[in-house]
Amino acid sequence: MKIILNSSILDINIGGWCMLGIAGYKIIECINKGNKNIIYKAIREEDNIAVMLKMPISNHPDISIIEMLKNEYQISTEIHSSKVVKIHGIQQNNNRPLVIMEDFAGVSLQSILNKRKLTISEFLDLAIEITEAINDIHKFKIVHNDVNPSNVNEINKPTYIRNGHFISGKFDQFQCDIPYYALRQAIIGLIDHLLTERKEKIEMWKNKLVDVLDGNVQLVVDYIPKIEKIIGKQSNFIELPIEEIINRIKIVFHNFIKVLCDKEHPLVIFLDDMQWADLSTFRLIEELMDDSDIKYFLLIISYRDNEVDKTPPLCLY
Numbered sequence: 001m002k003i004i005l006n007s008s009i010l011d012i013n014i015g016g017w018c019m020l021g022i023a024g025y026k027i028i029e030c031i032n033k034g035n036k037n038i039i040y041k042a043i044r045e046e047d048n049i050a051v052m053l054k055m056p057i058s059n060h061p062d063i064s065i066i067e068m069l070k071n072e073y074q075i076s077t078e079i080h081s082s083k084v085v086k087i088h089g090i091q092q093n094n095n096r097p098l099v100i101m102e103d104f105a106g107v108s109l110q111s112i113l114n115k116r117k118l119t120i121s122e123f124l125d126l127a128i129e130i131t132e133a134i135n136d137i138h139k140f141k142i143v144h145n146d147v148n149p150s151n152v153n154e155i156n157k158p159t160y161i162r163n164g165h166f167i168s169g170k171f172d173q174f175q176c177d178i179p180y181y182a183l184r185q186a187i188i189g190l191i192d193h194l195l196t197e198r199k200e201k202i203e204m205w206k207n208k209l210v211d212v213l214d215g216n217v218q219l220v221v222d223y224i225p226k227i228e229k230i231i232g233k234q235s236n237f238i239e240l241p242i243e244e245i246i247n248r249i250k251i252v253f254h255n256f257i258k259v260l261c262d263k264e265h266p267l268v269i270f271l272d273d274m275q276w277a278d279l280s281t282f283r284l285i286e287e288l289m290d291d292s293d294i295k296y297f298l299l300i301i302s303y304r305d306n307e308v309d310k311t312p313p314l315c316l317y
Contacts, residue, residue: 022093025053033057036065041103050103051088055096069097083133120266124298127268131300164266164296165190171276179246179280182271183253184224190260191226206231212255216248220256223249250284258294266296274303279313 028041031052040053056065069090076087088100109126112118118126167190169182178184194205210231213220221228240248261267271277285301288294 022053022098025051027053036061037069044100052085052101052103054099054101055093058096060095066097069099073097073099081133083129127298127300131302135302164268165193165260166268166270167193168270168272170272171274171281173273173276176276176278179278180249180253180284181281182273182277183269183281183284186269186271187224187253187256188226191224191230195229202230208259209256212259213252214255216252219245219248220252246280250280250287253284254287254291257288257297258291261294261297263296266298268298268300270300270302272302274301275305277313282313 022042024045026043026045028043028050030038030040032039034057036056036058037054038057042051042053043049044051054069056069058065073087073090076084085104086102088102090097090099092098167186169185169189171182175181194202197205209227210217213231217231221231257267257269271281285299288297288299
């Protein structure tokens with residue numbers, strides 16, 4: 001008797017075990033192998049249905065890995081969404097749990113990115129799809145802790161490939177009184193990225209920012225001290241009433257975003273937990289959406305509707 005070893009079976013044997021022992025399934029290929037678990041495309045022999053199988057790599061997995069897979073199965077039974085892979089069941093395969101999932105004939109984002117770049121149109125469509133999928137998961141009070149190209153999504157990767165920027169921020173229930181809280185986080189993340197670029201590129205951004213910030217440079221430095229590493233030290237800012245400061249920061253952020261996004265450097269901003277956002281942030285977003293001069297810019301926001309009551313600014317929009 002001769003056995004033809006395809007790539008997935010060979011990969012399995014390198015890991016120290018053989019998938020030929022899975023009764024009732026015909027293995028087609030390995031589609032994802034992590035540090036702890038492995039996923040295969042397979043055919044269920046009893047009804048000839050295509051499925052995906054997920055199980056621990058080790059012959060004798062740690063109890064924590066077993067419990068994690070069982071918990072994953074239990075959570076999946078509570079989610080009802082066309083955008084989330086359905087779980088058919090779970091069974092024991094020797095010492096390992098075997099999770100049986102639907103095979104929706106898809107391919108991982110990672111495999112696509114390994115072959116080619118995404119177009120702007122593809123990226124935007126994908127970003128919307130991923131946001132909707134995550135929103136469906138959040139509706140069931142579940143947080144996905146491992147969104148990546150292998151299980152679909154890492155939407156900042158294609159933006160960096162195209163010399164663009166993906167920045168994100170998260171509002172906080174206990175920081176609702178701080179204007180532009182999440183946007184400030186996002187800008188700080190962008191500054192960290194800009195500081196990794198070549199000196200001449202940093203100088204280019206410095207000139208652009210100083211020009212667009214006009215007489216409000218020091219105000220921005222006071223609000224986001226890290227930006228001083230790009231634009232340098234500035235003269236002291238004249239003290240103003242808090243309302244005037246908030247309004248000026250809004251103008252600054254508006255112009256800041258406008259100068260950051262162009263054909264060569266598209267900008268994507270993701271703001272999470274908008275149910276805790278302040279009114280100033282909503283007013284800024286409204287102005288950004290109404291500004292026809294801003295192009296190559298995508299704003300993605302998410303909120304948890306189960307945490308929204310009649311008082312937050314979100315209800316006004």
